[in-house]
Amino acid sequence: MQADIITIGDEILIGQIVNTNAAWLGAELTQLGFSIRRMLTIPDLAEAIRDTLDDSIAHSDLLVITGGLGPTNDDKTKDTLKAYFNGKFVVHVPTLLHLEQFFATRNRELSERNRRQAEVPDTCEPLLNRHGTAPGMLFRKQEKWIASLPGVPFEMKGIYEEELLPRIKAAFRLPVIKQVTVLTVGLSEAETADRLSDWENSLENGVALAYLPSPGILRLRITISGENEIYINRLIKKKQQELEQLLGAAHVFGTNEDQLEAVLGQLLRERGATLATAESCTGGNLAHLITSVPGASAYYRGSIVAYANEIKQEILGVTPQSIHEKGAVSQEVVEQMAQGARARLGTQYAIATSGIAGPTGGTPEKPVGTVWIAVATPNTTVSRCFALGTHRERCISVASYYGLNLLRTIICENS
Amino acid sequence: MQADIITIGDEILIGQIVNTNAAWLGAELTQLGFSIRRMLTIPDLAEAIRDTLDDSIAHSDLLVITGGLGPTNDDKTKDTLKAYFNGKFVVHVPTLLHLEQFFATRNRELSERNRRQAEVPDTCEPLLNRHGTAPGMLFRKQEKWIASLPGVPFEMKGIYEEELLPRIKAAFRLPVIKQVTVLTVGLSEAETADRLSDWENSLENGVALAYLPSPGILRLRITISGENEIYINRLIKKKQQELEQLLGAAHVFGTNEDQLEAVLGQLLRERGATLATAESCTGGNLAHLITSVPGASAYYRGSIVAYANEIKQEILGVTPQSIHEKGAVSQEVVEQMAQGARARLGTQYAIATSGIAGPTGGTPEKPVGTVWIAVATPNTTVSRCFALGTHRERCISVASYYGLNLLRTIICENS
Numbered sequence: 001m002q003a004d005i006i007t008i009g010d011e012i013l014i015g016q017i018v019n020t021n022a023a024w025l026g027a028e029l030t031q032l033g034f035s036i037r038r039m040l041t042i043p044d045l046a047e048a049i050r051d052t053l054d055d056s057i058a059h060s061d062l063l064v065i066t067g068g069l070g071p072t073n074d075d076k077t078k079d080t081l082k083a084y085f086n087g088k089f090v091v092h093v094p095t096l097l098h099l100e101q102f103f104a105t106r107n108r109e110l111s112e113r114n115r116r117q118a119e120v121p122d123t124c125e126p127l128l129n130r131h132g133t134a135p136g137m138l139f140r141k142q143e144k145w146i147a148s149l150p151g152v153p154f155e156m157k158g159i160y161e162e163e164l165l166p167r168i169k170a171a172f173r174l175p176v177i178k179q180v181t182v183l184t185v186g187l188s189e190a191e192t193a194d195r196l197s198d199w200e201n202s203l204e205n206g207v208a209l210a211y212l213p214s215p216g217i218l219r220l221r222i223t224i225s226g227e228n229e230i231y232i233n234r235l236i237k238k239k240q241q242e243l244e245q246l247l248g249a250a251h252v253f254g255t256n257e258d259q260l261e262a263v264l265g266q267l268l269r270e271r272g273a274t275l276a277t278a279e280s281c282t283g284g285n286l287a288h289l290i291t292s293v294p295g296a297s298a299y300y301r302g303s304i305v306a307y308a309n310e311i312k313q314e315i316l317g318v319t320p321q322s323i324h325e326k327g328a329v330s331q332e333v334v335e336q337m338a339q340g341a342r343a344r345l346g347t348q349y350a351i352a353t354s355g356i357a358g359p360t361g362g363t364p365e366k367p368v369g370t371v372w373i374a375v376a377t378p379n380t381t382v383s384r385c386f387a388l389g390t391h392r393e394r395c396i397s398v399a400s401y402y403g404l405n406l407l408r409t410i411i412c413e414n415s
Numbered sequence: 416m417q418a419d420i421i422t423i424g425d426e427i428l429i430g431q432i433v434n435t436n437a438a439w440l441g442a443e444l445t446q447l448g449f450s451i452r453r454m455l456t457i458p459d460l461a462e463a464i465r466d467t468l469d470d471s472i473a474h475s476d477l478l479v480i481t482g483g484l485g486p487t488n489d490d491k492t493k494d495t496l497k498a499y500f501n502g503k504f505v506v507h508v509p510t511l512l513h514l515e516q517f518f519a520t521r522n523r524e525l526s527e528r529n530r531r532q533a534e535v536p537d538t539c540e541p542l543l544n545r546h547g548t549a550p551g552m553l554f555r556k557q558e559k560w561i562a563s564l565p566g567v568p569f570e571m572k573g574i575y576e577e578e579l580l581p582r583i584k585a586a587f588r589l590p591v592i593k594q595v596t597v598l599t600v601g602l603s604e605a606e607t608a609d610r611l612s613d614w615e616n617s618l619e620n621g622v623a624l625a626y627l628p629s630p631g632i633l634r635l636r637i638t639i640s641g642e643n644e645i646y647i648n649r650l651i652k653k654k655q656q657e658l659e660q661l662l663g664a665a666h667v668f669g670t671n672e673d674q675l676e677a678v679l680g681q682l683l684r685e686r687g688a689t690l691a692t693a694e695s696c697t698g699g700n701l702a703h704l705i706t707s708v709p710g711a712s713a714y715y716r717g718s719i720v721a722y723a724n725e726i727k728q729e730i731l732g733v734t735p736q737s738i739h740e741k742g743a744v745s746q747e748v749v750e751q752m753a754q755g756a757r758a759r760l761g762t763q764y765a766i767a768t769s770g771i772a773g774p775t776g777g778t779p780e781k782p783v784g785t786v787w788i789a790v791a792t793p794n795t796t797v798s799r800c801f802a803l804g805t806h807r808e809r810c811i812s813v814a815s816y817y818g819l820n821l822l823r824t825i826i827c828e829n830s
């Protein structure tokens with residue numbers, strides 16, 4: 001089964017907006033078992049839309065079109081589809097009721113222009129938009145499906161999931177495809193590939209592994225396709241376990257949409273434990289990640305961002321002698337920072353970072369990218385040194401995740 | 416003049432990668448005066464590439480193709496272009512020399528497979544890739560130009576700017592187009608539109624204004640096109656001044672690629688002044704923004720992220736009475752936080768934030784999104800209250816920028 005993903009909108013063509021809708025739909029339809037023939041972006045012009053429909057309907061089984069459904073005159077999609085499929089406008093009553101409520105709860109008048117958004121061609125099946133004002137439309141031509149969805153990403157995703165996806169699943173005969181993404185931290189792509197190479201080479205037919213790297217975090221997606229759902233469910237569980245075993249609990253922190261900062265937060269919450277941080281090179285990013293999790297105040301007390309050495313001394317209690325003899329980026333100083341944060345902020349655990357994020361400040365012994373990370377616990381202080389490269393933002397991001405993971409592994413090993 | 420932007424690569428079609436190359440090229444070519452006819456993504460298949468070339472060459476003046484130039488077997492672009500334009504492979508000597516050096520400096524052997532990357536069809540003009548291994552290629556067919564660039568974004572951008580752009584400018588007769596983007600903070604899109612509406616309605620022909628919003632920052636792009644470069648240069652300067660006057664120095668912080676955190680850093684650096692922060696609701700993000708600027712240690716000393724009330728009291732010296740009577744999110748507490756950070760960290764200036772980022776913790780008097788921001792200076796303490804909405808990440812981001820801007824305006828007003 002082939003699918004085309006069509007985006008209509010000048011704002012995409014002039015580069016004002018990056019087309020994330022196409023990527024999202026590409027992943028969704030691929031996961032359903034469609035092969036994507038093309039992604040195409042065209043302007044808000046009736047002729048361009050008609051030419052595209054001719055070509056796509058001739059070659060693909062499913063067309064998903066996004067954009068061009070707004071109430072203003074520069075949006076041409078609905079009128080063009082009405083003419084192309086020989087329809088006339090009729091009111092879609094569920095959409096009209098939704099619009100009346102939508103505007104009433106916002107204390108706004110339902111204008112004539114907005115009321116007309118409830119009109120759809122009588123040759124389509126309307127798809128109710130619970131998240132905005134423009135309904136989606138589903139046309140069928142012989143065996144081909146043509147779906148038109150709004151361009152606003154959360155509206156598009158909502159209609160797709162609630163209205164279009166169930167219809168596609170019921171009507172198309174698609175292979176069974178299952179995916180699981182294993183989330184890892186602390187191993188590079190090359191190190192991971194080395195550890196997995198024998199296993200990867202022996203993977204059964206229909207089993208695929210994709211590497212999805214981002215700074216500090218490497219996501220590994222297993223995809224299995226075939227005919228027998230029970231067999232595939234069993235096989236994907238087995239493959240996931242094998243993969244997790246090869247990489248180890250020190251590196252695997254979750255699956256799918258998990259976030260390291262939330263996984264760590266949950267561990268602390270379950271134990272009634274509290275956390276503080278002391279940051280030099282990460283400059284507040286560690287605190288920012290931890291506090292991006294709603295409810296973090298239940299376990300997180302705060303951070304001392306000690307960019308200046310005097311603050312490391314005065315607030316965290318690092319000894320001037322250690323800074324003088326070993327340097328601010330050293331095992332001795334980072335351990336004192338972690339212990340100082342733990343004592344000063346009164347928590348069970350503390351994470352500390354000290355490093356050279358660059359672009360300047362490196363020396364032959366301590367090049368840019370050298371980062372010391374320490375975790376202080378009620379019983380001990382553990383520290384590690386990493387070489388994280390010369391890209392400043394990347395170094396800050398990776399060091400933050402490595403700090404979170406060092407504490408995660410210490411908590412897991414001791415419980 | 417029309418242009419097509421073609422992306423070749425399965426990883427885009429399956430949604431593994433968002434196509435940022437197309438958006439970047441769309442903005443670049445639009446700015447040059449091209450009208451983008453379509454953006455198209457197709458698989459690594461010779462037949463799909465040939466069909467696309469036929470159609471694009473028939474309709475557009477310029478095709479920019481990215482992707483599919485790697486040395487592995489799944490990349491088909493170079494072989495397909497060679498056959499399409501009836502060429503045979505010849506070695507591009509500058510690329511071969513570059514490859515030898517590229518691999519030598521990385522202590523890697525130049526394999527036969529990689530050596531073949533220096534081969535290009537003799538029917539193209541090679542475009543040297545100083546940033547990677549695969550060269551670009553420029554074919555011409557009658558008056559039409561077909562450029563093939565690698566898919567890795569920084570390689571693509573490098574070849575475009577160094578090799579392709581000068582050739583396009585020299586050969587195509589394009590209208591003169593000038594752009595300037597005015598950067599603002601602290602006004603919503605609707606407030607800005609209200610202030611600008613008379614001015615916008617009276618804009619001359621050929622002058623366009625685009626609103627480019629992001630959390631906390633609103634970028635306003637003025638575009639002017641025409642024939643006479645001297646006139647356009649004068650007009651865009653005038654329009655920029657008018658726009659900046661209408662919005663005011665309290666909101667306009669820079670132009671084009673400026674960043675608020677770097678603009679503030681430069682002000683502090685010029686004055687030899689120092690800065691500290693005290694953060695509750697922004698949870699370290701303010702410190703993270705400030706320290707994302709290379710060399711921030713020259714003026715930034717650190718932050719107290721005081722998530723727990725005890726830390727506001729013990730380290731920042733907020734009185735328990737203020738927290739008890741006014742609450743942690745109050746003018747009294749946020750001003751004490753700023754003063755405490757200034758005194759404790761020994762700086763001229765301090766910024767403090769205290770608010771309810773949500774999703775829970777709101778009350779009828781202080782709903783989610785209520786944020787107090789204070790700046791302490793050697794002479795005074797200034798504070799403001801904002802309602803920043805119920806989206807946690809957005810609230811944290813906007814509050815951070817508003818805090819930076821409050822200090823920026825105070826410094827600018829006093830100098």
